[in-house]
Structure formats: C-alpha cells, structure tokens
Amino acid sequence: MADLLSDEEIEAQLPADWERDGDEIVRTFEFDSYLPGVGFASGIAGIAEDAWHHPEITITWGEVEVRLTTHDAGGITEKDTDLAARFNDAYE
C-alpha cells in the first residue's frame, strides 16, 4: 500500500495547477465547450483504469473537475500525485 505523504511532500510533489483540499488533490480543467470536456474525462478515465486508481470526475459545461485521494491509505499518496501528472500530460 502506498504511504501517506507529509504536508511538505505533498507541496513538493503537487503537479502544476493542482491544489490540495484536505485529504484530496483537485484540479479543474477548462474547455471551450461541453463535448471536449466529456472526451477529456473519458480519456483520463482510461488512464485511471490503467493505473487502477479511480478519481472522482465532475463534468459541467466547459469544465472538468478531478479529485484524487487514496482511500485505503486515508489520504494523499504518490499514487495521487503520479496520476495527477499523467492527467496534466493528457491535457497539454
């Protein structure tokens, strides 16, 4: 099982444009319309399935909010920061 990260480790490892929100890390990805956000959500869901680490993804018009936490560790681990970085790569 992945180890919980310390506050300092989270701050150091948090990928660009992600923020910590308690036991989760969160980023809102922005899009010019609805379906591009839906497509992005599907794409990162595939990455998540590949990593077997499943975020909460909320789709609204022009925005996709992604929240990551490691439930079995009870907080934020490298599984979260690593997957967040892969999601960033998919967005660029």
Add this chain to the structure above:
Amino acid sequence: MADLLSDEEIEAQLPADWERDGDEIVRTFEFDSYLPGVGFASGIAGIAEDAWHHPEITITWGEVEVRLTTHDAGGITEKDTDLAARFNDAYE
C-alpha cells in the same frame, strides 16, 4: 424560456428513480465497474448536447451521479424532467 414547475408538477413528472434536491433533480446510476459508467456518462453527454441542456455528471467507481437544473429559469423545468427521462431510456 421553459417555465418553472410547481412542487406538484415536479412530483408528478419526475421520472423513475430520480429525486428532487432543492432546485435540482438527481439520480445515481450504478455500474459493475468503472469504464461502463464512463461510457454511460459519455453517452448521456451526447444526448445532453443534442438537447442543449447540460447536466452536472460526477463519475466515481461504479456510480454516475447526474444533476439537472435549468439555470436561466432558476429551478426545475420540463427541460430537466424530459432529459431525465431520456437518460433513463439510455440506461435501460
């Protein structure tokens, strides 16, 4: 613009398995694993785009929560109950 529904109209028109939550109607659709839920979310997003009425869709493992409201009317209208019924059809 669609007219706001009265409490009685909402109760009468709410499709199966949907609940009212203040100014929104909500249903959680259930799946046996992650990607089937993701695929369902993409499918109903296409229906939403077709209707030009965009729900909030939240994907987690095995569940897709859908929330509908009519922002420009400030509450629940037939646009919401009609689209909810179409989402139910897509789930069956």
